[in-house]
Amino acid sequence: MKKVLIVDDYPVTRMAIKILLEQVQLTVIGETExxxxxxxxxxxxxxxxxxxxxxxPSLNGIEVIHRLRGNGYTGGILVLTGKDDEHYVRRCASVGADGFISKRNNLTELHNAISAIKGGYGYFPLKRARRDMALPIPLNDKDRIALLSTKELQVLHCLARGIKVVDISVRMKISDKTVSTYKRRLMQKLELESMVELYNFTQRNNLG
Structure with a gap:
């Protein structure tokens, strides 16, 4: 992961992001507001x-993510915004974002978020109950399912019925690589580490 596109309507913010990216040998190949x-x-x-x-302008960030994922974009997408309410975190995750960080943290989380995404993990910090101590909010099964995009939920239903990735790709008319990407993302969002855990999860929630 070397080539980066920055989408922000503040030139100063784009410049700050670019400087931080160059510190970790990433290249900004495009910018737009x-x-x-x-x-x-x-x-x-x-x-x-x-x-x-x-x-x-024109399309907000959530709409951009939704449109890109809907058309098969499989690269990393990191939301960097001043809107850090939990509602926005969940909404961005549901349309296919890989990470979410707040501008209020002065971009200090940017490198951590990028490292997580490069490693195949999501980066969605939850609310902090105290100023200096992060207290994760436990998510139940329903909360985790709500984080899934429509495509991820469709892949989950297929996996629950024992359908192979290659057969899911034919059924959904997308590449098996894209199916694997959806599978990886849904496993992360559901906090599952194996197909056994996935099977148990789907049985517990009647998703088969």
Missing amino acids: DGLEAVHLTWQLVPELIIVDIDI
């Missing part, structure tokens, strides 16, 4: 990571 242009640049430049704000 507009959501619709971000979609066009993604297909034109093929970035491996997109860093996107929510409040941007």
Whole structure:
């Protein structure tokens, strides 16, 4: 993961992000303040990571993510925004974002978030109950399922019925690589580490 597209309507923010990315040998191959242009640049430049704000013109960041994932983009997507309410975290995760960090933290989490995404993990810090101590909010099964996108939920139903990745790709008319990406993301969101755990989860929640 080397090539990055930055989508933010504040030039100063884009410059700050670019400087931080260059510190870890990542290359900014494109910048824009507009959501619709971000979609066009993604297909034109093929970035491996997109860093996107929510409040941007024409298409907001959530709509950008939804459109890109819906059209098969499988690269990393990190939301960097001033809107850090739990509602936005969950919404971004549900449409296919790989991570979510707040501008209120002065971009201090950027490197950690990128490292997590590069390693195949999601990065979604939850609310902090105290100023200096992170207290994760336990999620029940229903909460975790709500984090899944429509495509991820469809893949989950297929996996629960024992359908192989290659057969799911034919059924959904997408590549098996894309199915594997959805599978990886849904496993992360559901906090599952094996197919046995996935099977138990689907049986427990009548998802088969």
